[in-house]
Amino acid sequence: MSGGVEITVRVAEIEQATASVKRFRLASASGEPLPVFSAGSHVVVSMDDGGHRIRNPYSLIDRAPDGLSYRIGVLRTPNSRGGSIFMHERVSVGSELVITMPVNLFPLIRTGRKHVLVAGGIGVTPIYAMADELRSQNAPYEVHYAMRDEANGAFAAELVERHGDKVRLYRDDAREIIRVEEMLPNQPLGTHLYVCGPEGMINAILAGGRAAGWPVENLHSERFLAPPGGAPFSVALAKAGITAEVGPHQSLLEAIEEAGVDAPYLCRGGACGQCVTTVLSFEGELIHNDHYLTDEEKASGTKIMTCVSRLNGRELVLDL
Amino acid sequence: MTTLSDIKSRPIYAGLKVDDMARRHLVAAEGEGALAVIEAFSRAPDALDRTTILYCPAGSAAMGHDTALADLNPDVFHLAPSPQTLLVRLNVMLSTATMGTRLYATGTEGFIGAVIAAALPFGVDHHSIYTEHRGSLARRVQCVHCKGMTENVTATPFTCSHCGLTLFVRDHYSRRLGAFQGVCVDAEEPGVIPPVEELYK
Numbered sequence: 001m002s003g004g005v006e007i008t009v010r011v012a013e014i015e016q017a018t019a020s021v022k023r024f025r026l027a028s029a030s031g032e033p034l035p036v037f038s039a040g041s042h043v044v045v046s047m048d049d050g051g052h053r054i055r056n057p058y059s060l061i062d063r064a065p066d067g068l069s070y071r072i073g074v075l076r077t078p079n080s081r082g083g084s085i086f087m088h089e090r091v092s093v094g095s096e097l098v099i100t101m102p103v104n105l106f107p108l109i110r111t112g113r114k115h116v117l118v119a120g121g122i123g124v125t126p127i128y129a130m131a132d133e134l135r136s137q138n139a140p141y142e143v144h145y146a147m148r149d150e151a152n153g154a155f156a157a158e159l160v161e162r163h164g165d166k167v168r169l170y171r172d173d174a175r176e177i178i179r180v181e182e183m184l185p186n187q188p189l190g191t192h193l194y195v196c197g198p199e200g201m202i203n204a205i206l207a208g209g210r211a212a213g214w215p216v217e218n219l220h221s222e223r224f225l226a227p228p229g230g231a232p233f234s235v236a237l238a239k240a241g242i243t244a245e246v247g248p249h250q251s252l253l254e255a256i257e258e259a260g261v262d263a264p265y266l267c268r269g270g271a272c273g274q275c276v277t278t279v280l281s282f283e284g285e286l287i288h289n290d291h292y293l294t295d296e297e298k299a300s301g302t303k304i305m306t307c308v309s310r311l312n313g314r315e316l317v318l319d320l
Numbered sequence: 321m322t323t324l325s326d327i328k329s330r331p332i333y334a335g336l337k338v339d340d341m342a343r344r345h346l347v348a349a350e351g352e353g354a355l356a357v358i359e360a361f362s363r364a365p366d367a368l369d370r371t372t373i374l375y376c377p378a379g380s381a382a383m384g385h386d387t388a389l390a391d392l393n394p395d396v397f398h399l400a401p402s403p404q405t406l407l408v409r410l411n412v413m414l415s416t417a418t419m420g421t422r423l424y425a426t427g428t429e430g431f432i433g434a435v436i437a438a439a440l441p442f443g444v445d446h447h448s449i450y451t452e453h454r455g456s457l458a459r460r461v462q463c464v465h466c467k468g469m470t471e472n473v474t475a476t477p478f479t480c481s482h483c484g485l486t487l488f489v490r491d492h493y494s495r496r497l498g499a500f501q502g503v504c505v506d507a508e509e510p511g512v513i514p515p516v517e518e519l520y521k
């Protein structure tokens with residue numbers, strides 16, 4: 001609930017986009033148009049797995065011209081806690097889901113003179129929306145998309161169809177690798193780069209950008225961070241007077257929600273800062289997995305991002 | 321109670337340092353800003369053969385900063401007769417510059433503001449511009465009533481050079497205009513004007 005206003009949607013269409021990705025068309029259940037969103041936005045999809053709630057963020061690919069539906073793309077993640085598997089196996093046309101209002105942590109920079117979009121694998125979802133927005137604004141842009149092989153190419157075919165020679169494809173199986181050092185020189189001043197994909201790819205592209213002398217202000221990324229599991233521990237919520245157990249495959253935020261406490265969140269991926277919570281005390285070691293707190297804040301042991309971080313120890317006491 | 325001058329949007333100038341990663345350095349300097357350039361680049365002499373310096377002596381013409389700068393022997397040194405001509409030259413350079421170029425601005429607050437305002441339309445994020453304030457604390461002020469700009473304002477209140485109203489200089493700074501805001505002090509009781517304060521030397 002504390003992700004803000006919620007919208008009920010019905011699954012109108014499911015498409016097997018690649019061997020491991022399904023695309024879902026989520027239609028407004030009320031018949032009212034869904035909110036307009038800016039490219040780069042995501043919604044948090046809430047799934048009801050037999051009384052157990054799973055909430056995962058998914059980037060919006062597009063909004064239908066009539067405004068009545070959104071599309072999302074979900075990669076099937078094996079060995080997961082279940083959100084993507086639920087979407088792949090349990091959701092069918094007609095299923096009802098609840099989503100939050102779109103939130104954008106990965107916006108295009110309006111003043112940019114040119115935009116270089118880089119996607120790897122499922123990281124293509126926000127990039128797809130960005131390319132469409134830039135095309136409709138007649139802004140200069142180029143798209144670089146790396147994928148495993150031809151079978152992963154539904155997005156690739158559409159990108160080429162929509163953006164023609166502005167798109168460059170790289171296939172892992174053909175040993176085609178995105179070379180930052182070739183992509184970055186000679187871009188006009190005021191170019192902004194956006195990258196979304198696997199962690200290693202993001203880090204390499206950002207490092208390449210700095211090595212090419214790009215200011216950090218022109219380098220943007222989004223990580224599809226999922227809460228890593230770990231050893232179980234207990235969490236005491238001082239204000240609510242509740243103690244709950246955080247299971248090995250559960251995030252701290254999920255355990256707090258399951259205990260009936262309405263905790264704040266927006267991205268559930270360690271990026272937005274919304275879920276920051278004051279740590280009153282702990283026994284053990286805090287495992288910070290977010291990209292929000294500074295190193296000093298992490299070291300201070302007084303704050304934690306409940307969506308992705310946890311405790312390796314016995315008990316954590318939070319000011320909630 | 322909050323008074324007008326408590327509202328802080330004054331820019332922060334972190335000081336010039338050479339970005340080792342940059343492929344090209346584009347430096348816009350005015351007046352005593354020359355000294356900031358000399359200090360920063362003397363510490364990174366290897367960068368100079370990839371450096372363009374645009375300099376306008378302005379108020380410190382007699383100090384010989386221009387020869388001291390030229391002695392650094394950068395790849396390109398351009399001496400401009402006025403801030404306006406420097407900005408024209410800067411615009412041409414920005415339009416053909418590529419990413420990997422680091423922009424630097426140093427001199428009076430008004431000059432730095434004008435350089436930042438020139439770079440913004442080229443998609444340059446103002447945080448990425450390295451700046452150092454040197455020289456006079458004079459401000460460039462826009463009258464909120466007639467929109468006229470008055471340069472080198474050193475005291476508040478002052479008389480708008482366009483419409484003649486008595487203006488109080490607010491700490492409210494517009495990055496787009498590169499100017500502070502001036503609002504009429506005696507709008508409620510005409511002629512009741514607080515004493516002039518020499519704030520900005």
Ligand SMILES: Cc1cc2nc3c(=O)[nH]c(=O)nc-3n(C[C@H](O)[C@H](O)[C@H](O)COP(=O)(O)OP(=O)(O)OC[C@H]3O[C@@H](n4cnc5c(N)ncnc54)[C@H](O)[C@@H]3O)c2cc1C
Pocket residue numbers: 042056057058059060072073074075076077078079080081082083084085122125126222223224225226227228229230248249267268269270
């Ligand atoms: C802003 C944002 C936008 C996103 N957009 C998209 C999108 O458009 N499309 C998309 O497919 N995904 C997107 N994601 C990722 C998505 O939210 C989910 O994280 C993803 O679908 C996996 O969810 P899951 O519940 O199936 O797996 P999770 O259980 O959350 O697992 C994800 C990963 O963690 C590992 N893991 C799980 N449990 C453990 C454990 N106990 N110990 C160690 N490792 C473990 C899994 O092996 C897996 O690799 C986005 C994420 C963010 C933050």
Ligand code: FES
Pocket residue numbers: 264265266267268269270271272273274275276290292305306307308
């Ligand atoms: S909800 Fe966004 S950082 Fe935790």
